[in-house]
Amino acid sequence: MTNLREIGIRAGLALGVSIAAVNAAASEPTTPPVPPQFPAEGKIKYVTRDSILEFKALPEYREPDWVTKNFVETGKLPPVKDRLPKEPLVFKTENMPDGIGVYGDTMRHVIGGRPEGWNYGAGQTQGWGGIDIGLSECLTRTAPLFQIEAKDTEPLPNLAKSWEWSEDGHKLTMHLIEGAKWSDGDPFDADDIMFYWEDEVIDPNVSPLGGGASPEAFGEGTVLKKIDAYTVEWTFKEAFPKQYLYTMAYPNFCPGPSHLLKPQHPKYSKNTYNQFKNAFPPEFLNMPVMGGWVPVEYRSDDIIVMRRNPYYWKVDEEGNQLPYLNELHYKLSTWADRDVQAVAGSGDISNLEQPENFVASLKRAAEETAPARLAFGPRLIGYNLRMNFSANGWGDPDPRGQAIRELNRNEDFRKAITMAVDRKALGDSLVKGPFTAIYPGGLVSGTSFYDRNSVVYYPHDLESAKGLLEKVGLKDTDGDGFVNFPAGTEGGKNVEIVLLVNNGYSTDKSLAEGIVGQMEKLGLKIIINALDGPKRDDAHYSGRFDWLIQRNTTELASVVQSTEQLAPVGPRTSWHHRAGKDGKLDLMPYEEELADIINKFRTSQDNDERVALMKQYQKTATENVDTVGLTEYPGALIINKRFSNVPQGTPIFMFNWAEDSVIRERLWVAADKQGKYELFPEQLPGKPGENGPIN
Numbered sequence: 001m002t003n004l005r006e007i008g009i010r011a012g013l014a015l016g017v018s019i020a021a022v023n024a025a026a027s028e029p030t031t032p033p034v035p036p037q038f039p040a041e042g043k044i045k046y047v048t049r050d051s052i053l054e055f056k057a058l059p060e061y062r063e064p065d066w067v068t069k070n071f072v073e074t075g076k077l078p079p080v081k082d083r084l085p086k087e088p089l090v091f092k093t094e095n096m097p098d099g100i101g102v103y104g105d106t107m108r109h110v111i112g113g114r115p116e117g118w119n120y121g122a123g124q125t126q127g128w129g130g131i132d133i134g135l136s137e138c139l140t141r142t143a144p145l146f147q148i149e150a151k152d153t154e155p156l157p158n159l160a161k162s163w164e165w166s167e168d169g170h171k172l173t174m175h176l177i178e179g180a181k182w183s184d185g186d187p188f189d190a191d192d193i194m195f196y197w198e199d200e201v202i203d204p205n206v207s208p209l210g211g212g213a214s215p216e217a218f219g220e221g222t223v224l225k226k227i228d229a230y231t232v233e234w235t236f237k238e239a240f241p242k243q244y245l246y247t248m249a250y251p252n253f254c255p256g257p258s259h260l261l262k263p264q265h266p267k268y269s270k271n272t273y274n275q276f277k278n279a280f281p282p283e284f285l286n287m288p289v290m291g292g293w294v295p296v297e298y299r300s301d302d303i304i305v306m307r308r309n310p311y312y313w314k315v316d317e318e319g320n321q322l323p324y325l326n327e328l329h330y331k332l333s334t335w336a337d338r339d340v341q342a343v344a345g346s347g348d349i350s351n352l353e354q355p356e357n358f359v360a361s362l363k364r365a366a367e368e369t370a371p372a373r374l375a376f377g378p379r380l381i382g383y384n385l386r387m388n389f390s391a392n393g394w395g396d397p398d399p400r401g402q403a404i405r406e407l408n409r410n411e412d413f414r415k416a417i418t419m420a421v422d423r424k425a426l427g428d429s430l431v432k433g434p435f436t437a438i439y440p441g442g443l444v445s446g447t448s449f450y451d452r453n454s455v456v457y458y459p460h461d462l463e464s465a466k467g468l469l470e471k472v473g474l475k476d477t478d479g480d481g482f483v484n485f486p487a488g489t490e491g492g493k494n495v496e497i498v499l500l501v502n503n504g505y506s507t508d509k510s511l512a513e514g515i516v517g518q519m520e521k522l523g524l525k526i527i528i529n530a531l532d533g534p535k536r537d538d539a540h541y542s543g544r545f546d547w548l549i550q551r552n553t554t555e556l557a558s559v560v561q562s563t564e565q566l567a568p569v570g571p572r573t574s575w576h577h578r579a580g581k582d583g584k585l586d587l588m589p590y591e592e593e594l595a596d597i598i599n600k601f602r603t604s605q606d607n608d609e610r611v612a613l614m615k616q617y618q619k620t621a622t623e624n625v626d627t628v629g630l631t632e633y634p635g636a637l638i639i640n641k642r643f644s645n646v647p648q649g650t651p652i653f654m655f656n657w658a659e660d661s662v663i664r665e666r667l668w669v670a671a672d673k674q675g676k677y678e679l680f681p682e683q684l685p686g687k688p689g690e691n692g693p694i695n
Contacts, residue, residue: 029623032457035379035437035445038634044649049152052095052144055087055161055177061319064103064326066682067310070695077310077684080321085179087161089314091322091666098644100316101668106327106677107643109659110347112335112504113533115304118280118287118295121200121256123207123541125534127304129338130349130659131330132251134306135289139174139193139248142561143660146651153560155245159188159255159290169240176230180313182288184688186259190226195258197224199265205273207541213252216570217562218244219602243602246561250656251554257288260688285692286685292323292665294685296693304330307693310684314665324668327678336506342638345371349659351652352636353381353551354507355431361638372638377651378446382439382552382632383511385421385499386576387414388545389588393580395543403490404497404546407472409588414625415458416468420522422460426514427631430507441629442621443614444552449559454615456623465522476523483523496525500539500548503530508549511630515549543578549630550575558655559614563602566617567594576627590624637662642673 063080071077093099111129118126118135126132140155157163160174180188200206202215215222222244223235236244247253262268264279271279280287282298289295290313293306306328314322331347339357341347343364352361352374365374387408388395397405407413418440427436440457443450469475474483474495482494497519501512509530516526526547531539539545553575555562564573568591571579579585587595594617601613621627635652645666652658683693 029456029458031452032438032440032455034452035632036434038376038434044147044651045647046149047095047147049145049148049154049156051092052156053089053091055089055157057087058090058315058317058319061088061315061321063310063321064308067684070682071310071684076694083181083185083311084315084321085177085181085313087178089158089161089177091314091316091663093317096316096645096666097647098668100318100320101324101644101666102671103320103324103326103668104671105325105642105669105674106329106348106679107325107664107667108329108331108341108346108348108677110331110333110338110341110350112333112338114301114332115282115298116534117278117282118284119256119261119277120254121196121206121261122277124277124280125537127330127332127533129330130657130664131295131304131306132254133291133657133660134293134328134664135287135291135295136250136254137290138250138252138254140245140253141660142246142249142558143654143656144647144663146654146661147647147649154242155249158249159193160248163245165240170236170238172234172236172244173227174232174234176232177313178230180290181311182257182259182290183294183309183311183685184257184286184288185311186257186288188290189229190232191229192255192258193232194224194226195262195265196253196255199262199267200256201253203267205266206277213247214570214572216573217247217252217564220570238603240605241603242605243560243563246558246563249561250660252562255290260288284689286688286690288688293328296680296683296685301332303332305679306330307680307683307685312665316666323665325664327680328664329677329679335504339638342372342640343370343374345640348372348640348643349662350638351658352638353652354505355435355633356506356510358431358435358636359433361636365638370641372640374636374638375649376634376636377649377654379437379632379634380444380446380552380557380651380653381635382444382556383507383630384441384550384552385417385515385628385630386548386550387417387628388543388547389577389591390543390580390586392582392584392586394578395545397543400490400493400496401498401546403485404495407474407495408546410472411624412468413472413474414628416465416472416522417519418625418628419458419461419465419468420518421515421628421630422518423629423631424460425518426511427633429514430510430631431633436631436633439629439632440622441625441627442556442618443559444556444632446632446634447557447559449611449614451615451618454618456619458625462521469523474523481520481523482525494525495523496527498527498529498546500536500545501528501530502536502549503532504536505551508551512549515630540575548576552632554656557653561655563598567591567598569595569598588624590620590626593620594626642669642675643667644670 061080113127115127116124139160141158163174221237296307297305338350342350391405423438473486477484502508519526555565568574568577597617680693686694
């Protein structure tokens, strides 16, 4: 593969011919080029929203025979009908591509992350790759909405089975599922919701990042209260803020088991907040969940095994308790290895998101003997370079870091950076072919709200970028090839910028090397700080970075979910501009415009107005270089052919990742195709805190 650093250093050499003419044309902002067509794109089959699920009681219920024989008949478990809620969530057969399934088999995942622990609401990651989605359930659900046309789009019910607005639109009453239980048999009710809200979301000492929500995500002054065991009431300052229904889905409102969490919280114990956060490490097995599978085995740097939840509260129309699959595996490896194993058949699912693997994966999937099928979706994966805009203390910068932040807040400096980026060179070096596209930043082109004519694109123009640096006062005063701070600022030292990168993704590291080379050509010295998973996230969330490379997040793809993260509408909503120790945001004028646009969008009930607001957002964000877009490309879902009920055209990322979009609890494998992959056959989760499952 071509080295991106070399390409960055060489990028301007070919401009020697008619350089003045090129500069004159390139220095003017324009619209980005039309993205090229690409092959193998899967087509989505659209359905109506009400065809997916409903809540109702059924005449009878079933479960795997071995559960009845080994656990119910021996008195270890109540009958299945007594383990289900009054009205279970019923997945409708008409929305199942392959219909009612059969029990058995395993889905084998390979991930590059590592779990911190099981206290999701306190900010711990479970290692990503679908683990948290497999064990957590939220008030609403959005992942399956990719198959719903925009006019019918509204979050699906989940833990909240229904809701209604007050006449004035300021109150939202939510009705929870009645009689559902955590995987250890403890009742789920409004107390779990209220603990999550009062003692995790709005407790300023609990960090939501890495899991959970911030209070700003639900609007300033929002109040949540318990009405009865299965009813909660939201009160909003805005009228009919239906946007928050999306925020109540993954990853923002997924409560944990309060009967285990509450005794560890500092409000109810002598624990510190750090002790509370880390009270349930990965070794704490059988953690109670509302999801379809429970973690029963953890071996560091090896595997996480999850077994079926005997109290899971969802069924099919024949009354079969879900999930169909008995077991999930998460092999702890690398993200690149996930693609390799899925294509080879030793893994069962992968979100093909690293373009370096595209060509080889396509070739293998085209072979008749290929164990997996592969389908690309729209260009919803984008990479941004984000600059730390907080000049009033977030992350406690030293004098050099503070000087960099002042530069980041300078519009000419940001324009110089975006003009120095050769996006075509970056994309081509990741993968040859019509996959990558020019991405100036802001919304990615695959989202329905994207409008190309609202994008302000500053084409690659190294000479003009150098001129802008000089305008800012950055010149090479010592002749070493790097610009220096002005006299009096950092003593005239070289401008050195630390770039935070996720060490777990080869694409992130490759793009970082390309940026180092291209910025070196501009005269900026970039130092890469490559950290693995949690350490990288901790540095990001605590503000210890100058610049960072980040793959796009939910709001840039769906827009209607996690919308508050598109702008600093609160002290902790923006990915790259958060409040200092005083809790205040030092917003630049254009950021105030972005925040105003996003606040209007979140409360607007007019679809035409929302479209217009997003056009305005895209123009303001790209014109002022809120982020420096690097490249965008499609992802592809790779899934083993033995699995049934995979929705047609499932994108790897839109409202959520494909692990949720495929609705794993409905996936099944025909009896004659089932492999002997289960590590704990005919076993169920044990008691919380005990090792392993039980017979």
